[in-house]
Amino acid sequence: MPSTPALTSIGFDADDTLWQNEHFYRLTEQRFTEFLADHAEPHHLSARLLEAEKRNLQHYGFGIKGFTLSMIETAIEVTEGRVPASVIQQILLAGREMHSHPVETMPHVRETLEQLAGSYRIILITKGDLFDQERKLAQSGLGDLFNAVEIVSDKTAATYQRIFARHGDGPERSMMVGNSLKSDVIPAIQAGSWGVYVPHTHTWALEHAEAPLHEPRFKQLAHLGELLGVLEQFGAAR
Structure with a gap:
């Protein structure tokens, strides 16, 4: 020194x-890929989600809210706008649950x-x-x-x-x-x-x-x- x-x-x-912290994001991302398992492979969904997060940092900043919005955006993109409302609801619930994890x-x-x-x-x-x-x-x-x-x-x-x-x-x-x-x-x-x-x-x-x-x-x-x-x-x- x-x-x-x-x-x-x-x-x-x-x-x-x-x-x-990141551990909970990984668990939620895994759930996200399961929600959309009928539409894309997990590795493809994770890659698209990361792209969305990177794009959205300047708009939403860092944190759970931006991550949740990026999941919703990715779901809309990979399903070409056909994502069921029930999946959007599951994503919102998953994001909300991240706020309740014990420290x-x-x-x-x-x-x-x-x-x-x-x-x-x-x-x-x-x-x-x-x-x-x-x-x-x-x-x-x-x-x-x-x-x-x-x-x-x-x-x-x-x-x-x-x-x-x-x-x-x-x-x-x-x-x-x-x-x-x-x-x-x-x-x-x-x-x-x-x-x-x-x-x-x-x-x-x-x-x-x-x-x-x-x-x-x-x-x-x-x-x-x-x-x-x-x-x-x-x-x-x-």
Whole structure:
């Protein structure tokens, strides 16, 4: 790690870093392919759904609502407008049920945050639907461990520069921890922060990117419990 002023702020992604998320999307997508099994093969439906999601990001943003609308759009397209109303109803119900899944925190999350709290400014930085993210944070029981919460429409270098300037001592004295190279790690490094990658078994295809292995501010962990050791290694822990 480069020699820089002491680290004072740590940002954490939420979905698939602090709690399970993509797993529920995968289960719902499987149900979606079953709804339309008479019209197309599962792999074809999944590919068409991903195309719709990509197109719709600029209109609906990230989250369950956009995913549900993309499923409906895909169903209409693959059936050439003949999708039964009963299938649309099933899709809407599946999307609604995603909002009711209990929050399942990832291993090592609470103990890691508890050990960091008080020594660093801890910031939750997540993107997606405001209502859904607030619901998951409340149900997680982790809310009191954060000094600040930022729910944003997207994550870019400018996003991290703004947030770490607002809640910390600037990006050069901050770290971002998350499971997405594209959203959590690379733009944070571009902003001047450290980027810590904690891979998840399931990562949305649109979040994939090449790991910046040659960046001195990049670190990869097997799980969140290794974060304290990383902080000690470059002398940032206090």
